[in-house]
Structure formats: C-alpha cells, structure tokens
Amino acid sequence: MSTKEKISEQVLVEEAISFDNEIVMYNDDYNTFDHVIDTLIKVCKHTSEQAEQCSLIVHYKGKCTVKTGPIDELTPQCSQLLEAGLSAEIV
Secondary structure (H helix, E strand, O other): OOHHHHHHHHHHHHHHHOOOEEEEEEOOOOOOHHHHHHHHHHHHOOOHHHHHHHHHHHHHHOEEEEEEEOHHHHHHHHHHHHHOOOEEEEO
16 A cells, blocks of 8 residues: 555545534423523533524524534533433434
8 A cells, every 4th residue: 555545544534533413402392592591501612692592593493503523522412401401412
C-alpha cells in the first residue's frame, strides 16, 4: 500500500469517526417554555438565547435539532432530556 493510499484510508476513517448525530426535540402539550429552556441550558449547555430559540422552533415547527455531536456524548444528554419529561431522540 502506497503512502497516498494510507493517507486516503486514514482520512476516510477519521471522517467516519467524526460523523455527527443529532438530538431532535419534539413539541408536546404539557411542558412549559420555562421548563424546556431551563432543561436545555442545564443538559445541553445552551445559552439562554439558544434555549429560547430552540423552544420557539419546537413550539411552532413541531421539532428542532437541539444538539449535534458524537453518539457517545449525545446518548446521556438525550437520556437526561427524556428523564426531564421532554420528547427527544437521537437521529
């Protein structure tokens, strides 16, 4: 295997490893804006502005991507959102 082939193979592996997944949060009829905002700040480390924007998008559009990243980082965050009573999944 040539050096060029090794480098090309390494780049493909790095791209596969860094592939980002998303936590998508869905609208519901029972959580308040304050609860959603506070939870996003606590769990996803959003600023208050980010959390407010996400809550409005969820409310008006039905869903919003609230976090992207590697699956091993998103899994515990998604679990915390679910434990807080929010509707979310990793896609």
